[in-house]
Amino acid sequence: MECTLPMNQMGAPPLPPLMASNSAVPDGRMPPALSAAAPSRPRFWIRTGYVVVVLILCLPLLCVIGIAGCFRLSSATQALRNSVIESVPGQWNKRVAVHVPGPALGLVRFGSRFFNLPPEPKAALAALHGAEVGVYNLKDAPSALDYSAMFTAADKCMRRRGWKRIVGVAQGRQFVAVYMPRNLRTAKRMACCVAVLNERDLVVASARANLEPLLELATQRLREEHDLSCQNLKPKSWR
Amino acid sequence: MKHMKHWMIGTVTLCAAATLALGADETLPGQVDFGTFSAPKGDGEFVEVNVPTGLITLAARLVEKEQPEVAKLLSSIKLVRVNVIGMDAENRDVLQKRAQKVREDLAGKGWERIVTAQEKDQDVSVYLKMTDKVAVQGLAAVVIEGKEHAMFANVVGDIKPEQLAMLGDKLHIDPLKQIGNTAQKPENKAKDKAEE
Numbered sequence: 001m002e003c004t005l006p007m008n009q010m011g012a013p014p015l016p017p018l019m020a021s022n023s024a025v026p027d028g029r030m031p032p033a034l035s036a037a038a039p040s041r042p043r044f045w046i047r048t049g050y051v052v053v054v055l056i057l058c059l060p061l062l063c064v065i066g067i068a069g070c071f072r073l074s075s076a077t078q079a080l081r082n083s084v085i086e087s088v089p090g091q092w093n094k095r096v097a098v099h100v101p102g103p104a105l106g107l108v109r110f111g112s113r114f115f116n117l118p119p120e121p122k123a124a125l126a127a128l129h130g131a132e133v134g135v136y137n138l139k140d141a142p143s144a145l146d147y148s149a150m151f152t153a154a155d156k157c158m159r160r161r162g163w164k165r166i167v168g169v170a171q172g173r174q175f176v177a178v179y180m181p182r183n184l185r186t187a188k189r190m191a192c193c194v195a196v197l198n199e200r201d202l203v204v205a206s207a208r209a210n211l212e213p214l215l216e217l218a219t220q221r222l223r224e225e226h227d228l229s230c231q232n233l234k235p236k237s238w239r
Numbered sequence: 240m241k242h243m244k245h246w247m248i249g250t251v252t253l254c255a256a257a258t259l260a261l262g263a264d265e266t267l268p269g270q271v272d273f274g275t276f277s278a279p280k281g282d283g284e285f286v287e288v289n290v291p292t293g294l295i296t297l298a299a300r301l302v303e304k305e306q307p308e309v310a311k312l313l314s315s316i317k318l319v320r321v322n323v324i325g326m327d328a329e330n331r332d333v334l335q336k337r338a339q340k341v342r343e344d345l346a347g348k349g350w351e352r353i354v355t356a357q358e359k360d361q362d363v364s365v366y367l368k369m370t371d372k373v374a375v376q377g378l379a380a381v382v383i384e385g386k387e388h389a390m391f392a393n394v395v396g397d398i399k400p401e402q403l404a405m406l407g408d409k410l411h412i413d414p415l416k417q418i419g420n421t422a423q424k425p426e427n428k429a430k431d432k433a434e435e
Contacts, residue, residue: 147278147285166291171284171325184293187300215300222305 070099073132074206079157080179080195081134081204087150088197091139099132102208119217126213131206138200147175154179154195163193173199187211267317269368269377269395273341276324276391283325284388290319308405316396323390334389338362338381341391345379360385374399 073081085092109125117125147170155165158179167178175197184190193206266272278285299313326334345366346352354365361384368377375398382390404420 144280146280151278151287164289164291165287166289166294168287169285170278172282180291180294184291186293187297211297215297218301219304222301 069101070104071097073097073099073134073204076158076161076163076179076193077132077134077204077206079161080154080177080193081136081202083154083157084150084175084177084195084197084202084204085136087153088138088142088145088202090142092202093137093139095135095137097132097134100130102130105129105131123213123217127209127211128207129210130208133203133205136202136204138202141173141200145173145175150175151177158193173197187215267377267395269375270318271341271345271377271379271393273320273322273391273393274337276322277330279325279327279330281327281329283327283330284323285325286321286323288319288321292317295319308402312398312402312405315398315402316394318393318395320393321390322392323388326386326389331386335383338383338389338391341379341381342366350377350379370397375403 105125105128112122112125151165151168151170154177158165162182163179164182165177166180167176169176175195177195179193181191188210189208190211191206191208194204196203276285276287295313295316299310302313303310324330324334342364348368350366350368352364353367354363356363362382364381366379366381367375368379370376376395378392378394378398380390380392382388382392384390400420
């Protein structure tokens with residue numbers, strides 16, 4: 001006995017009742033709801049693809065910007081350098097300017113975990129969160145330096161940036177200014193900016209650090225020395 | 240009405256922030272305004288040190304375990320300021336007049352002169368500002384060392400005189416011990432002796 005499916009006018013088997021009742025086209029074509037859903041998946045992947053391509057194209061540019069940033073001082077250090085240079089007339093030549101940013105030090109810190117470092121360098125790496133130094137040379141030695149004007153100019157530009165001078169020393173041909181942030185509250189976020197002028201050489205440097213690891217190490221060392229000195233003071237029979 | 244509320248909250252917040260910012264530079268009790276000093280034009284030295292609370296607290300943490308009394312004393316200090324200026328022909332008169340003015344101002348504002356020493360070319364004056372509870376709010380020292388240097392120092396905090404005397408004793412700094420002993424009231428000295 002031959003069993004055949006009933007066919008509609010197009011020669012296709014009829015749709016199940018649910019699909020048939022939902023379809024706007026009774027002749028068996030795909031309903032519009034399903035047809036609308038199908039192209040959205042490819043659109044999402046196209047957009048993601050564009051983003052990935054743009055990122056890949058921008059990566060060399062980001063690398064160039066990052067590397068260029070390693071030879072550029074931060075704004076506060078630049079301001080301190082400029083205030084000193086402008087106060088001392090003459091032709092200044094840049095010898096070196098290096099900036100090691102936080103992420104780079106973070107990578108070094110991460111890499112150092114795979115090595116068995118002594119506690120002091122380990123604490124120093126853990127503490128340092130960014131450092132930079134610039135060295136400049138004056139072509140001809142100036143005849144006389146107005147240190148008051150130099151301090152005033154440096155204080156003014158650093159105060160605008162939220163820094164306060166904690167040490168200022170000037171004698172002969174030597175000038176030292178040390179600045180720290182005004183809102184210094186905790187050892188976890190220490191920062192320091194220094195300018196040293198000696199004859200014709202100017203060094204500006206700054207660093208950001210979390211001093212907690214260094215404090216712990218220093219406290220431990222002091223305790224060990226204290227215990228050792230107490231032990232040395234005891235008579236031999238007591239040891 | 241809702242917008243009014245947001246505006247009011249924003250205005251009040253701004254005012255509070257401005258007040259805090261202005262208050263940050265207020266003079267502490269025990270703080271002395273020596274004025275600004277200019278570096279000498281010749282080879283004379285110029286040293287200015289302004290140690291804020293944050294750094295002092297760090298130093299206190301460093302010695303906390305080994306010398307808790309020193310750490311306690313350091314924790315009670317809020318500010319340290321020291322100025323050393325080399326004197327030359329241009330600034331000598333100005334600095335001597337400034338020192339005299341500072342001494343007069345301190346005496347006029349109720350600071351107690353506890354050390355006066357004039358020997359050879361040295362002129363030393365040390366002043367203390369005490370609270371009612373016999374704690375030292377401020378210590379100011381004005382020293383004219385011959386024709387070479389002028390020194391102005393100010394320590395601000397909430398320091399107990401016995402802590403100063405103890406510190407002077409531990410570090411073998413007799414002038415500091417003397418200052419601490421001089422600042423202690425007689426009844427407190429008697430109490431300490433009885434406890435010993």
